[in-house]
Amino acid sequence: MSSALSMSSAVSKSSVSVVIPCYRYGRFLPDCVRSVLDEQPGLDVRVLIIDDASPDDSAAVARRLAAEDPRIEVRVHDANRGHIATYNEGLLDWAKGDYTVLLSADDRLVPGALLRAAALLDAHPEVGFCYGRPLHFRHGGPLPPARTRSSGSRVYPGRWWLERRFREGTGCITSPEVVVRTSLQRAVGGYDPALPHAGDIEMWMRLAAHADVGYVRGADQAYYRVHGANMSRTDFGGQLDDLRQRRAAYDAVLDRCAERLPGAGGLALLAHTRLARYALRRAYRAYDRGRTAEVPVDELVAFARDCLPLTGAVERLPEYRALRLRRRIGPRAMPYLQPLLLSPVRDRAREWLWWQSWKRRGL
Incomplete structure (x- = not known):
């Protein structure tokens, strides 16, 4: 009993800085902020809302919330600076807590998520960031029921976790479910402006190159809202841009963290091979769906x-x-014959989740 009380006391002293960038999402802000300040007991939580010159009433909503709760600060940009600059302003210039969260104004946390993450990070100083399972919900519908009781945690060696990202060629994180050790965030720096659509996976891998990675088991950690605004980029040219951005993210990690990643050439080959396969998959699926003109x-x-x-590498x-x-077979007949052909497609669900989150970042 005394050890449990001691752990609870230690966790209660943890502080969390939550950065909420907002652009045209004023209508979602109250619920987002409520999930941070009213549903995360046992922690010292502070919130910074950064409105990036929204044309709607986002700034007014943010200021009203701040007037009602001293734990909230607000910054309003005179001109739009873009999401990367806004992220970095909050993460590097403002965050002072033990741990930091970057939470989009249209997402929300699951009750107790920060306490579960803080407990993991408190218990494992070697862990640089942790995450858990996000719940996707459609805008306008009810929140799906969330699991709030953790069944424990898992710690992955950072190099192992990072190599798996290279091997799979996709991220396994949506974003709102992540809690980062603030000291490590400052050490590795902010998001890369050259990677507007893949800066998140590059950041997670950069962090993993410097520290281990934690995972909260059993409980859900965040809600990711699916709505028209984050599903607007459905063009197939955008999918090609997605692949280019992903490759740039992997190459950037290898360039920035080369001294920490022996065998970088092998990692690059893993990622490039997987991305090449994704590209070819999208190409042949265009024949299956009769969309070769698009x-x-x-x-x-x-x-x-x-x-x-290398000569012959793609052909194999x-x-x-x-x-x-x-x-x-040809594009006209292929949609009718496709059910008769075996497909080499794997990992469809994982790539679909990546694509959904990338469309969101493409705004």
Whole structure:
């Protein structure tokens, strides 16, 4: 009993800085802030809302919330600076707590999420950041029931976790479920302005190159809102941009953290191979769906070749063989014959989740 009380006391002393960037999301702010300040007991929590020159009433809503609660600060930009600059302003210039959270104004935390994350980080000083399972919910509908009782935690060696990201070629994090050790965030720096659509996965990998990674088991940690504003980029050219941004993110990590990542060439090959396969998959699926007039098939193949420039490397991939067969059949007949063909597609669910979150970041 005494050890449990001691742990509770230690956790209660932890402080968390929550940065809430906001652009045109004033209508979501009250619920977002409520989930941070009213549903996270046992912690010293402070909130900074940064309105990036929203044309709606976001600034007024933020100021009203701050007037009602001294734990809230507000900054309002005179001109729009973009999401990366806004993130970095809060994370690097303002955050002073033991731990830091970057939470979009249209998302929210699950009750007790910060306490569960703080307990993990308090118990494992070698962990640089932790995350858990996010719940996706559709705007306008009810919140899905959340699990709030953790079944424990897991700590992954940072290098192992990072290598898995390279091997899979996708992120496994949506974003609002992450809690970062503030000292590490300051040590590695902010988000990269050159990666507006893949800066998050680059950040998680950069953090993992410097520290271990924690995972909250059993409980849900955040709600990710799915609505029209974060599903607006559905063009297939955007999907090609997604792949380019992903490759740039992996290459940036290898460049910035080379001294911490022996065997960087092998990691690069893992990521480039996976991204080439994703590109070819999107190319051959265009034939399956009768969308070769919309999907930039030739550009996707060119991207795959650029990822794997060695002669014959692309041709040995199963996705390329699938594409070659579909080209022989032709775009008109292929949608009718597709059910008869075996597909080499794997990891569809993981890539779909990445694509949904990338469309959100593409705003």
